[in-house]
Amino acid sequence: MSLKEALAATAYEVEKALDDLLPVPEGAEARVVEAMRYAVLGGGKRMRAFMVMEAATLFGVDRRCSARVAASVEMLHAYSLVHDDLPAMDDDDMRRGKPSCHKAFDEATAILAGDALLTRAFEVLGEPDTHSNPEARCELVIALGKASGAHGMVGGQMIDIASEGKQLTADEIGRLQALKTGRLIQYSAEAGAILGRANSMQRHMLVSYGRDVGAAFQIADDILDVEGTAEEVGKATGKDAAAGKATLVSILGLERAKMQADMLAKQAAEHLDSFGEKAANLRELAALVVARKN
Amino acid sequence: MSLKEALAATAYEVEKALDDLLPVPEGAEARVVEAMRYAVLGGGKRMRAFMVMEAATLFGVDRRCSARVAASVEMLHAYSLVHDDLPAMDDDDMRRGKPSCHKAFDEATAILAGDALLTRAFEVLGEPDTHSNPEARCELVIALGKASGAHGMVGGQMIDIASEGKQLTADEIGRLQALKTGRLIQYSAEAGAILGRANSMQRHMLVSYGRDVGAAFQIADDILDVEGTAEEVGKATGKDAAAGKATLVSILGLERAKMQADMLAKQAAEHLDSFGEKAANLRELAALVVARKN
Numbered sequence: 001m002s003l004k005e006a007l008a009a010t011a012y013e014v015e016k017a018l019d020d021l022l023p024v025p026e027g028a029e030a031r032v033v034e035a036m037r038y039a040v041l042g043g044g045k046r047m048r049a050f051m052v053m054e055a056a057t058l059f060g061v062d063r064r065c066s067a068r069v070a071a072s073v074e075m076l077h078a079y080s081l082v083h084d085d086l087p088a089m090d091d092d093d094m095r096r097g098k099p100s101c102h103k104a105f106d107e108a109t110a111i112l113a114g115d116a117l118l119t120r121a122f123e124v125l126g127e128p129d130t131h132s133n134p135e136a137r138c139e140l141v142i143a144l145g146k147a148s149g150a151h152g153m154v155g156g157q158m159i160d161i162a163s164e165g166k167q168l169t170a171d172e173i174g175r176l177q178a179l180k181t182g183r184l185i186q187y188s189a190e191a192g193a194i195l196g197r198a199n200s201m202q203r204h205m206l207v208s209y210g211r212d213v214g215a216a217f218q219i220a221d222d223i224l225d226v227e228g229t230a231e232e233v234g235k236a237t238g239k240d241a242a243a244g245k246a247t248l249v250s251i252l253g254l255e256r257a258k259m260q261a262d263m264l265a266k267q268a269a270e271h272l273d274s275f276g277e278k279a280a281n282l283r284e285l286a287a288l289v290v291a292r293k294n
Numbered sequence: 295m296s297l298k299e300a301l302a303a304t305a306y307e308v309e310k311a312l313d314d315l316l317p318v319p320e321g322a323e324a325r326v327v328e329a330m331r332y333a334v335l336g337g338g339k340r341m342r343a344f345m346v347m348e349a350a351t352l353f354g355v356d357r358r359c360s361a362r363v364a365a366s367v368e369m370l371h372a373y374s375l376v377h378d379d380l381p382a383m384d385d386d387d388m389r390r391g392k393p394s395c396h397k398a399f400d401e402a403t404a405i406l407a408g409d410a411l412l413t414r415a416f417e418v419l420g421e422p423d424t425h426s427n428p429e430a431r432c433e434l435v436i437a438l439g440k441a442s443g444a445h446g447m448v449g450g451q452m453i454d455i456a457s458e459g460k461q462l463t464a465d466e467i468g469r470l471q472a473l474k475t476g477r478l479i480q481y482s483a484e485a486g487a488i489l490g491r492a493n494s495m496q497r498h499m500l501v502s503y504g505r506d507v508g509a510a511f512q513i514a515d516d517i518l519d520v521e522g523t524a525e526e527v528g529k530a531t532g533k534d535a536a537a538g539k540a541t542l543v544s545i546l547g548l549e550r551a552k553m554q555a556d557m558l559a560k561q562a563a564e565h566l567d568s569f570g571e572k573a574a575n576l577r578e579l580a581a582l583v584v585a586r587k588n
């Protein structure tokens with residue numbers, strides 16, 4: 001199976017898991033679940049989900065278990081997009097080529113849908129079907145909390161907002177991006193290790209892989225914002241420049257930024273050497289991340 | 295120790311736990327943690343926290359453990375208030391007698407602070423210091439998820455928004471309020487049972503207690519909205535009537551609503567008969583909830 005086929009197969013499995021995990025209730029609260037489903041179903045590359053499931057595969061984890069954790073991280077990611085798109089935040093009307101959640105529904109519903117996706121992401125991790133060992137489930141909860149909270153993704157978002165109009169150094173941008181997008185991608189690889197009860201060296205290797213893929217992904221995203229068209233990318237481009245926002249691309253220049261992304265992708269793949277052929281998909285994913293067009 | 299003293303002592307313990315659990319980081323992300331601390335520290339009756347800790351005391355749970363779970367539920371409650379107060383939701387400028395979070399900071403920071411409080415609430419439950427048994431920690435995560443997500447608190451909030459301008463029946467209002475405020479109060483009592491590894495009968499009794507206290511609390515809140523002054527209550531009153539929002543008070547009338555609240559408080563206390571004298575504080579709390587002035 002090619003990487004493209006593996007990505008599609010995983011996306012299908014995760015879509016099914018998400019559908020199962022988000023049943024629509026009877027009452028008037030159905031509206032918030034519809035908004036949650038609108039935000040998380042039928043879209044996105046499912047890169048985070050793929051990383052969870054491929055990393056779990058290294059340890060022979062039951063795919064029904066890893067698909068739940070993959071669905072959970074996609075819920076977490078979707079919540080962050082719903083809240084980021086709000087008028088008080090980035091004020092984006094489009095997401096993945098369709099109206100963003102608060103445009104398709106309304107602001108109040110979008111806030112609640114984000115809250116409920118975040119809540120459900122943790123609830124799913126705690127449930128027995130996710131892993132027979134409750135210790136593993138708790139480790140997933142803790143790792144997701146660290147990756148996505150005030151010292152992770154939300155912290156990165158805060159730095160991003162607080163930095164508007166300020167001239168950041170390359171190091172400061174690196175830290176901002178590591179928190180804002182890197183930590184959740186890093187978690188996705190780590191989650192596979194937690195599910196597989198990996199030893200500390202194996203877990204460390206997957207964390208390192210995820211960290212480098214996350215950094216490469218963000219640089220590639222900034223490059224797309226400069227080079228891509230809205231049609232290709234599925235959301236408005238040229239936003240960083242318009243907002244006067246410094247990125248590694250604006251500081252290093254396009255060519256050096258591309259070199260850095262390639263170097264990170266290569267380094268990411270090398271962290272997985274000890275896993276041999278089983279990690280081929282994850283290695284290819286690292287290369288794909290910097291070659292993508294959307 | 296009187297109930298009042300016990301409440302004050304618990305509030306002090308929980309304040310300390312919250313302070314410990316929300317350290318301020320070095321970077322620019324400190325702002326979101328300051329907003330989290332603004333929202334959750336130094337205010338509120340800590341009723342949910344008290345219910346967790348008193349219920350846990352019935353089983354001799356270490357107070358350092360139950361204080362963490364109490365802090366977690368207060369974070370969850372605080373996040374819900376921060377998001378409810380946003381302009382796109384209830385648009386409240388005041389909370390607990392001071393500017394609401396988005397007024398003291400800004401909307402984007404308030405959205406992020408709510409998100410991070412919600413995230414931290416779950417993370418704390420997963421951490422080993424919360425309970426030596428990971429099964430118990432997972433049960434707390436699941437119970438909190440159910441109580442606060444789309445089928446609980448957030449669902450209730452959604453129904454509330456979707457019901458604006460509609461004439462609800464007493465049953466519909468009861469269901470709305472059970473979800474919106476009841477479930478988290480019910481969870482608070484249940485969390486003590488989970489911490490104490492209660493048997494299913496004991497857990498059921500505490501859940502029933504929590505459900506009735508939650509229902510009584512909400513009716514008392516609606517009565518205060520009619521009878522109280524803003525100064526007493528610490529937030530604007532008369533809002534439901536101004537918004538044309540039906541409550542059990544507007545449907546049943548003040549006297550019958552008071553009778554219903556008293557009946558629920560009495561029934562709540564009776565669920566705890568089998569716990570004997572140890573449950574005196576929880577029984578008194580049920581009575582206090584309907585007698586409160588703020």
